[in-house]
Amino acid sequence: MDLLILLCSLLISYLIFKIWKFIDSKRDQECYILDYECYKPSDDLMVSTHLSGEIIRRNKNLGLNEFKFLLKAIVSSGIGEQTYAPRLVLQGREENPTVRDGIEEMEEFYTDSVGKLLRRNGVSPREVDVLVVNVSMLASVPSLSSRIINHYKMREDVKVFNLTGMGCSASLISIEIVKNIFKSYMNMTALVVTSECLSPNWYSGNNRSMILANCLFRLGGCAILLTNNRSLSTRAMFRLKCMVRTHHGSRDDSYNCCVQREDEHGRVGIHLDKSLPKVATRAFVENLRVITPKILPVTELLKFMLRLMAKRISRNPRKGSSATNLAPKIGIDYKRGIDHFCIHTGGKAVIDGIGYSLDLSEYDLKPARMTLHRFGNTSASSLWYVLAYMEAKKRLKRGERVFMISFGAGFKCNSCVWEIVRDLGLDDDGDGNVWKHCIDDYPPKSISNPFLEKYGWIQNEDDPETFKFPDDQPHD
Known part of the structure; x- marks a missing residue:
């Protein structure tokens, strides 16, 4: 009888252990965001209203109708005059981009955002187990993921995924890759790096179906730190x-x-x-x-x-x-x-x-x-x-x-x-949120449209040879 009780006790203990292991394994399949860092380019890359018109003006392939089309698109775009453009565009070199222009644009982004994110969370680059990089319109050799690994001296066994051509929805694709890896490995730390490279992809022709992208796309990027380590769940911001x-x-x-x-x-x-x-x-x-x-x-x-x-x-x-x-x-x-x-x-x-x-x-x-x-x-x-x-x-x-x-x-x-x-909410150390420097100004009581105020007059122009700006002041 005692032996039977002992065997039943062992069986019950075994079942409890297996159930606990099953629950424990499922818990490690969670996907948490520990922190993220959006990229704020330097102010010298900001695009003013005058500069926007100047960029359009120097495209010699545009006729009057294309001028009107682009200016109308900018006026109705909902974009303000504090967005950021690639350095070569501000320098007037957009018609002759080099591979180096694209790589330098990406380097400025990831050395700033990834570095800030890791430092703020006390995470060493060698603690990163998974790296997923998505930049649709730049495929370099070595890859951007390899450049990040080299810059931050990550481990030799880091799991790496480099995505290109995935478009504007790529960051969620990257998150799903991380989520699927978390199903098979415990206590992992993942870094997702998401951006777009504009420098080598600025269109300088006059095809209306292709010039519209120039009006909307701007510099930006984000680095996201994720984990499935349940001991860090109390530090996390979001759970998928x-x-x-x-x-x-x-x-x-x-x-x-x-x-x-x-x-x-x-x-x-x-x-x-x-x-x-x-x-x-x-x-x-x-x-x-x-x-x-x-x-x-x-x-x-x-x-x-x-x-x-x-x-x-x-x-x-x-x-x-x-x-x-x-x-x-x-x-x-x-x-x-x-x-x-x-x-x-x-x-x-x-x-x-x-x-x-x-x-x-x-x-x-x-x-x-x-x-x-x-x-x-x-x-x-x-x-x-x-x-x-x-x-x-x-x-x-x-x-x-x-x-x-x-x-x-x-x-x-x-x-x-x-x-x-x-x-x-906003932290107290002045770091961590791309809006902190201007959040008190948003939303404004009324959003003025500086593009309409400055370029609305183009609708009355009939001769492309007489296309002029309202003033001769150079942009900032």
Whole structure:
């Protein structure tokens, strides 16, 4: 009898041990953000209104109609006059970029942001177990990831991933790579480095489908420190709840809507096709269909199902709205499962369209609008500038959820949800948030449009030979 009791006790102990090990292993599959650092370029790279017009003016391939098109695009872009451009553009060398220009642009970014991030968190570069780098439009030899490893003297066995050509949604792809690695290894520290290289990709031709990118894209980048070490969970800022990636690359119109190519004169640029809004809408709706059941309560899911059934009967979006819509209104309340919305700053129309589709308030859209105004479209890193704005405004409270959504060439729509682990706000040491130097000025009582004030007159010009600026003052 005693032997039977002993055997039962051992069996129960074994089962408890196995259950504990199973739970313990699952806990180590969590993905936490310990900290992140957005890049603030030096003030000498800031683009003023006068400089914007001057950059357009010195492109000798543009006619009057192209001048008007670009100036109109700038005026309506939602971008302010404190964004940053590559050094070679400010120096007037954009038509003759070199490989070194692109590498130096990236070096300025990662030596600043990665260095600050590691120092602030007391993490040695040799403690980094995983490095994921995504920069879409620069493929150097050695790779950018190798350059970062060499600069910071990381370990020989660091797991390295170098992503190119992934577009504006690449940072979430990088996060998913880290998340999948965390499923197989315990107590890991990962570093994600996300940016875009503009220096070798400035378009100097006159193809309208390719010159628009020059108006929106600006310098930026972000370094993100992640871990699955549960002993560090109390230090973490965010915990990943779920992620959904939608890729429509098998569809020809989706594949061809955003392509790097040469124009008829051999000048390289990014072609944005007229089908882009339709393609983005399709990817956006498909992504929402998958992630919505993961983030909303049952009552809202029922409304979602009814909405889908109604859409099958009538596929036309609701008429009568003056908004530029990315997609028709979904018709459910996403605020029942989400507290904050982190929207890719692809442009004013993108922000307006997502706001309309998800029925968001101006309060919800303000972080994206202010990020577009202050920093422009910084490609894959733009989501993190929006998140930093929310943090600087002390919006982010423990237990709340942040919904990130971004778009990219391919065509892709990626989204994820983060749970806030602790109350977040500006730190006291003057470091750590890219908005700290100017957050008190945002949002301004009214956003003036310096581009309209300075260049609105071009609409009355008839002769490209008489194109002049309102003053002869050189830019700062």
